[in-house]
Amino acid sequence: MRRSAALATAVVAAALTLTACGASGSSPGDCDTGRGTLTVGLIAPLSGELANVGAGMRNAADLAVRQANDRCAVPGYRLALDARDDRADPATGAEAARQLVTNPDLVGVVGTYNSSTAQAVQPVLGEAGVVQVSPGNTNVSLTRGANPVTAPLRQYQTYFRVVATDAVQGPLAANYLAATGRTRVAVVSDGNTYGEGIAGEFVKQFQTRGGQVVLRQTLPASAPASARDATVAAVRAARPQAVFYGGEYPAGGPLSEALGGAGGPVMGGDGMVNPGYAAAGGQDGDLGTSVGAPPETLPAAQPFIAAYRAAGYAESYGEYGAFSYDAANVVIGAVAGVVNGRGGGEWSSDQRPAVDQAVASTDQDGVTGPISFDRFGDVSSDAVAVYRLVGGRWIPERTQP
Known part of the structure; x- marks a missing residue:
């Protein structure tokens, strides 16, 4: 049974409590x-170029934990958030996971944001039997392996995500550009797991629609300016009608600025739809897709937004705060059900498989939409929004479905 009404009531009550308690914590x-x-662990980029994303993730998970304590979600226990910085680096993320799993009272982990970091974290948490619910990973292979169409294989039964994958984002971007009459596109990606994955999904669908990929080039985010200049020259020579970029906004913005509109607008995925994109050089008219509908447009998300603001966090909840809040509540709901379901109500680390099973059986309404998982650990909802950069701000154009 879905628990949207109960969740909304709890959030509203917590908003009032947090107004009095402030952001420093609540009893x-x-x-x-x-x-x-x-x-409850969290692994996210809390420093570096993606720190604004990680801060929103951390704060939203913290809000979920504090609200759970306010309503005594797990009788006999207090919940605490242990947030670890992965710096958007796989090795750092894996070390954070190794440190977290040494705690026998770790009940689950929210994270990661970057798909490449998830690839390093998954095996660590999987071996320890610790459930992981990601609010940001979109690469298809994380749940369905290297051959998601011909031979899908779920490697880690402990891994779940509450966001749509690049198998939805990439094709939607391709369909959008094709619908505008563009038949020639250049594709540039950063060589990382996320960037290559979404670029590949885009290419498949664009070619299915009869479009032509006139240039396919890899430009690492760490490449020198001379490499970017060479890519810009190659794009100009190919004369595309649009450029699809597979990567994150810190490198996508400078690429867009260097292109200066040559080859049409730059379009990317959720890694581009960030307030920092324009500051990094992104040009008005550029396009992007992002998972889920904007929280501001969702009635179910309004109590979350109110509670977040009342808590007084210094940073915005950002693009992934609402998803992180949902991910944390999935973990909390699962562990509460497991602990409360035992005769003595005692937690022990041997209950982690039961928590995994409880997460797999989730069926509830979150603030971002319905949450249930298929046999691969992917969320049932596949909503994706299309954005356009206008006046330096990402403005939503439409959400599908």
Whole structure:
């Protein structure tokens, strides 16, 4: 049974509590927490160029944890968030995961944001049996392996995500450009897991629509300016009607600026739809897709937004805050059901497989939409929005479906 009404009521109540308590923390009220503390982990980029994304993820997960304490979600226990910085680096993320799993009271992990980091974190959490719910990973192979169409294979039963994959984003971008009459597109990607994945999905669908990829080039985000200049020259020579970029906004913005509109607008995925894109050089008229509908347009997300603002966090919840809030609540709901379902109500790390199973059985309404998972761990909802950069701001044009 879906619990949207209960969730909304809890969020509204928590918003009022947080207004009084402020962002420094809230007490669990009259809850009995004598049995100790259970930890919800988070792995996200909390420093570096993507820190604005990670901050929103951390704050939203923190809000979910504090609200859970306010309503005594796990009787006898206090919940605490242990947020670790992965710096958008796979090796750093894997080390963060190794540190987290040494805690026997770790009940689950929210994260990661980057798909390449997820590839390093998945095996660590999987071996420990710790459930992982990602609010940002979109690469298809994370749930369906290297051959998602011909031989899909789920490697980690502990891994789930609450966002649509690049198998939805890439084709939607291709269909959008094709519908505008563009038949010639240049494709540039950064060589990373996310960038290559979404670019590949875009290419397949664009060619299916009869379009021509006139240039396919890899430009690492760390490449020197001379390499970017060479790519710009190649794009200009290919004379496309649009450029699709597979990568993140810190490198996508400078590429767009260097192109200066040559070859038409630059279009990318959710890694581009960030407030920092324009500051990095993104040009008005550029396009992007992002997972889910904008939270501001969703009635179910309004209590979350109100509670987040009342909490007084210094940073915006950003593009992935609402998803992180949902991911944290999925973990919390699962562990609450497992602990509350035991006769003695005691947590032990041998209950982690039961938490995995409880997450797999999730069927509820989150603030971003319905949440349930297929046999691969992918969320049932596949909403994706198309944005246009106008006056330096990403403005949503439409959401599909």
